[in-house]
Amino acid sequence: MKVLIIGFVWPEPKSSAAGSRMMQLIQIFLAENYTVTFATSTSKTENAINLKSLGIEEHTIELNSSTFDDFISQLQPDIVLFDRFLTEEQFGWRVAQQCPKAIRILDTEDVHGLRKGRELALRDNIPFNVEYLHNDTSKREMASIYRCDVSLIISEAEMELLTQEFGVSTELLHYMPFLIEPIAEESKRKLPAFEDRNHFITIGNFLHPPNLDSVKFLYQSIWSKIRTKLPKAEMHIYGAYQNNKAQQFKANDNGFIIKGFAEDVDIVMQHAKVCLSPLRFGAGLKGKFFDAMRNGTPFVTTSIGAEGILESSYINTLNSEDVDAIVEYAIRVYSDKALWKEQQNLGFNVLKKRFDKQYHVERFKQKLQYVVEHLKECRQNNFTGQMLMHHTLQSTKYMSKWIEEKNKKD
Structure with a gap:
């Protein structure tokens, strides 16, 4: 079978969790001997992975063309497969028109409307509520979900949100988290011990607004309080696409160090203590915490950061939006060997029980096979999707054609 992936960007697994997620999906298709083509309208960067080396055809496509x-x-x-709803908006109607029998899959990456609503609530300094959730991004994203045959949802929390708050049928959704290979006991034993680790670490693409805001929050409200109690500790900030906004928080004299791009996340994570x-704000699963757990590094975050990773009981007891609570717990985990070891083991157990690669790959293959065999029935049961596709063909289609003609004249 042939698979076309329309990427929002070229995959950069070393730069972002989204890039790692895309490569996991690609590997599933390759393992099943699918012929994979990757196409995107964006330019390649030096961090983009070489897909051709994996036997994947690469194509550059144009918007409104x-x-x-x-x-x-x-x-x-x-x-x-559409990489995020924005690519489905641009190309979904063209796919439906030219290849009506092709199965359309949306990989949401995270629920963008949830992330946007939380960002708006933070900006207004108001607790997040349903009014913030029902923003324009959510409306566009829900329409995209309905227009597709199945949407991949990365977080159980977002599965619950989509089914209970937005009323989306589970038939249109499939839970597909990060896929983690089993960690051998020998590999765990070889990891640096508590005594051999130093400093705090965070990592994340600086172009992703939640990451930059987190660094700002650390710098302005948290780090100085930790540093007072742990004067020899340092806060190491790693991430791709370091910019002036990130550099403004640099304070080497206070141990707050902007390290920039990490060539090997495993190495820097294994040397860090926490x-x-x-x-x-944000949504989906946070790749940095999976990197931490894989490398035996306990993590400290907020309930938003732990969402979809830890069970609610852990989120309520181990994470808080209260600055003093974050500071106190970060210091405890950093200083208390027994607690540190407990949290390290918790991470290993979470990965094993909740994110086992083989289990989730098999579930995805079963879902895909079901949609292949029952495509007509699935689409008949999704009248809302049919209706939205009809109106998209009548509106987006002609707007796109108008832009195309305008570009020709220009």
């Missing part, structure tokens, strides 16, 4: 119609009608994929990232 009938050249995409020619490309996809010639390719005739059996499955089209991963500290107090996220104030």
